[in-house]
Amino acid sequence: MAYRGDRTTGFASPAADNIEDPIDLMAAALDLRQPSRYPIRVEGEALMGRGIKHGDILVVDSAVAPHTGIVVVATVGSEMRVCKLTQREESDG
Amino acid sequence: MHVFGLIDGNSFYCSCQRAFEPRLKHAPVVVLSNNDGCAIARTHEAKAAGIRMGDPWHLARKRPESAHVAWYSSNYALYADMSRRMYQVLSERVPAVEPYFIGEMFLDLSNPPGDLYQRCSRLRQDVLKHAKIPTCVGWGPTKTIAKLTNGLAKAHPELNGLCDLTDNAVRQHWYARTSIDEVWGIGRQTTQKLQEMGIRAVADFVTLDAKSVRQMLTVVGGRVQAELRGQSCLPLLDVSGQRKSIASTRTFGRLLTEWHEIREAIAHYASRAAEKLREDNLEAAHLSVLIQTNPHNGDPWYARNIAITIEPTSDTRDLVQHATKLGRAIWLSGYRYFKAGVILTDLRPAGTQGLMFSGRPPEKSATAMLALDVINARFGSGTLRTASTGQERTWSPRQAILSPRYTTRLEEIAIARSW
Numbered sequence: 001m002a003y004r005g006d007r008t009t010g011f012a013s014p015a016a017d018n019i020e021d022p023i024d025l026m027a028a029a030l031d032l033r034q035p036s037r038y039p040i041r042v043e044g045e046a047l048m049g050r051g052i053k054h055g056d057i058l059v060v061d062s063a064v065a066p067h068t069g070i071v072v073v074a075t076v077g078s079e080m081r082v083c084k085l086t087q088r089e090e091s092d093g
Numbered sequence: 094m095h096v097f098g099l100i101d102g103n104s105f106y107c108s109c110q111r112a113f114e115p116r117l118k119h120a121p122v123v124v125l126s127n128n129d130g131c132a133i134a135r136t137h138e139a140k141a142a143g144i145r146m147g148d149p150w151h152l153a154r155k156r157p158e159s160a161h162v163a164w165y166s167s168n169y170a171l172y173a174d175m176s177r178r179m180y181q182v183l184s185e186r187v188p189a190v191e192p193y194f195i196g197e198m199f200l201d202l203s204n205p206p207g208d209l210y211q212r213c214s215r216l217r218q219d220v221l222k223h224a225k226i227p228t229c230v231g232w233g234p235t236k237t238i239a240k241l242t243n244g245l246a247k248a249h250p251e252l253n254g255l256c257d258l259t260d261n262a263v264r265q266h267w268y269a270r271t272s273i274d275e276v277w278g279i280g281r282q283t284t285q286k287l288q289e290m291g292i293r294a295v296a297d298f299v300t301l302d303a304k305s306v307r308q309m310l311t312v313v314g315g316r317v318q319a320e321l322r323g324q325s326c327l328p329l330l331d332v333s334g335q336r337k338s339i340a341s342t343r344t345f346g347r348l349l350t351e352w353h354e355i356r357e358a359i360a361h362y363a364s365r366a367a368e369k370l371r372e373d374n375l376e377a378a379h380l381s382v383l384i385q386t387n388p389h390n391g392d393p394w395y396a397r398n399i400a401i402t403i404e405p406t407s408d409t410r411d412l413v414q415h416a417t418k419l420g421r422a423i424w425l426s427g428y429r430y431f432k433a434g435v436i437l438t439d440l441r442p443a444g445t446q447g448l449m450f451s452g453r454p455p456e457k458s459a460t461a462m463l464a465l466d467v468i469n470a471r472f473g474s475g476t477l478r479t480a481s482t483g484q485e486r487t488w489s490p491r492q493a494i495l496s497p498r499y500t501t502r503l504e505e506i507a508i509a510r511s512w
Contacts, residue, residue: 032500035178036223039499039506046511057506063223073509078116080509 029059036063040073042082047071052082095325096259098187098200098213098232099239101247102179105196105226106134109175110165112225113499113507121162125150128344128490129166166492172196174500178224186216191329199239201329202232213255233258236327237320240277241267241295261323268296268321278317283310295321335440336373341366342434345488348387349430355384356417357483362435363416364482367409368469370437371462376405376444377437380412382419387431397423405441408458409465412437413479 006016032039042056050071052058060073072085102108106124111117121139123132132139132148143158153159176195183190189201200216202209213230220228231242238258245267246256258264273295274284286309292298298306299321307315316326341362349355359382370377381400386392399419406412416435424430444455468477475482497505 033181035181039503041506041508042511043508044511052511057503058509062225075115075118078118080115080507082509082511 032059034061034063037061040080040082044082047082047084050084058082094203094259095234096202096209096232097234097236097239097325097329098202098209098230099193099236099243100179100183100198100200100213100216100220100228100230101243102196102226102228103247104134104136105176106165106167106172107136107139108196108226109168109172110163110496111136112175113496117163122165123153123162124165124167125494127167128346129493130344133167164494166495168496168498170498170501171496175224175226179220179226179228182220182223183216186219189329192332196226199236199329200232209259210255210257217254227254229254229256231256231258233264234323235320235325236329237277237317238264238323241271241275241321244275245271264323265296268299269294271295273298276317276321278313283314286310335375335442337438337440339366339369339377339437339440340434341369342383342432342436343490344432345430346491347488348392349488350426350428352421352424352426354483354488355424355430355433356420357481357486358433358488359384359416359420359435360413360479360481361483361486362433363413364409364478366435366437367407367412367462368466368474370407370440371443371466373440374443375440376407376442377412377440378403378405379437379439380415380419381436381438382416382423382434383436384420384423384430384433386428390431392429392431395425395428399423402439405445406458407443408453408462409479411453411458413481417481 004019006013006019031037038060040058040060042052042058043054045054052071058073064070066072066085068085068087070085071082073080073082074085076083104122107122110122110124119138120136121142121144122136123139123144124134125131126133129150131150132144132146132153135144135146139162142162143156144153144162150164154162154164172195176192179196180190180192180198183198183200187200187202188204191199193199202212209232213232217228217230220226229243229246231239231244231246233239233242242256242258246252246254249256258267272293273279273287274281276295276298279287287298292301299318301318303315303318306318310317320326343358343362345358349358379400379402381398383396383398385396386394388394399422401415401419403411403415412435420433465477469475497507499505499507
């Protein structure tokens with residue numbers, strides 16, 4: 001049994017009722033068992049500015065609502081592309 | 094009131110292929126059976142191009158209408174993972190889900206009460222968005238009605254993939270227009286029997302006297318009728334129960350004549366079956382082996398099946414030894430063999446019975462098998478295997494047009510270009 005700040009031998013730990021698990025980045029961001037998460041390998045250096053390099057593996061979550069500025073995997077023509085989502089101004093003419 | 098739903102992936106295998114290849118979006122897609130034999134899943138574009146269920150690939154591919162068809166070997170690793178995703182999306186939204194088939198699941202929609210049309214529409218959207226599978230949903234007061242309803246949703250595009258048969262009047266409308274052979278549980282023979290009596294539509298069948306239906310079609314047929322009338326007889330089943338048998342049966346990549354080749358295949362199937370046993374922490378006490386010639390190519394028919402009771406084991410080496418010994422007893426020279434299989438039954442939890450005659454100490458066996466499984470999990474199935482499963486393995490099924498296993502192998506994940 002690992003010590004989590006709760007069971008002390010001398011004085012009772014005042015934190016015993018407030019034990020929380022450390023952040024699980026695996027579950028929060030990477031866990032591919034989530035039904036909406038898919039791994040994608042990046043080809044090309046165009047998103048270097050966002051820290052995305054050639055050969056990187058992205059965890060794509062299809063449940064996330066798209067919004068301007070995020071990096072998405074999109075179908076362009078008949079190909080899958082990794083790109084930044086921008087919105088074109090509606091022209092009113 | 095009870096409400097059962099059935100959600101079914103549209104040409105499920107093809108939809109799995111489409112999920113990772115945008116160019117297939119509007120293309121005719123066909124998935125072939127094991128060994129690239131014949132068409133087993135078709136998109137509606139492929140159906141429109143004249144591809145029929147069971148069409149042999151070597152003939153269908155040469156037809157001019159097939160010029161634009163995208164053909165795929167069946168990629169079961171991919172389909173299983175996509176099915177798992179579908180199940181998970183549904184399980185997070187519906188109190189009980191029964192995976193009836195790989196892309197087809199029964200749902201318990203009884204609670205909470207509310208607008209089922211909206212709810213099922215939402216389920217469809219979520220499965221599409223998360224698990225990438227387009228589906229149809231049908232629902233009604235029994236499983237049999239849900240299944241029939243799903244078929245209607247599939248067959249009638251104007252229903253937009255959703256069909257509700259909870260209302261009796263609506264049911265009667267469809268029953269009059271639906272042929273009896275569309276009903277789940279009514280097979281070809283029963284259909285014939287009923288047609289001889291002049292019963293063609295579901296409506297004719299449900300109005301028959303219940304007692305005479307039971308007399309004619311046994312209790313099973315009686316249950317189908319009761320379910321169609323709206324009395325629920327079949328509950329949602331739980332899959333978490335222990336499996337009753339493990340089968341590893343395949344057609345060979347080519348016809349085999351020599352015993353040493355068939356022995357390799359049988360050893361391989363026994364190894365796969367042993368792995369499945371250990372995955373579930375089970376042992377088998379009964380093993381059977383079958384071999385057969387091709388029933389369709391005009392060869393003389395030869396099919397044999399042999400079984401023995403064994404000391405409960407999940408050790409690959411024991412099972413391979415038993416299986417090859419049995420295979421040898423039924424193999425005769427002079428035939429061209431098409432298929433073989435190993436089937437394990439009388440399964441029990443590992444280590445529940447003390448062994449009386451075993452030459453192998455159970456602890457040593459368990460350690461060796463653990464090492465085998467760990468190595469194969471890390472470096473790929475079959476990395477470490479018994480020598481009896483062969484080197485060249487020319488009997489392996491043909492999978493000439495297999496797509497990557499996009500979600501289960503890191504080296505095969507989809508690629509997207511950035512620019």
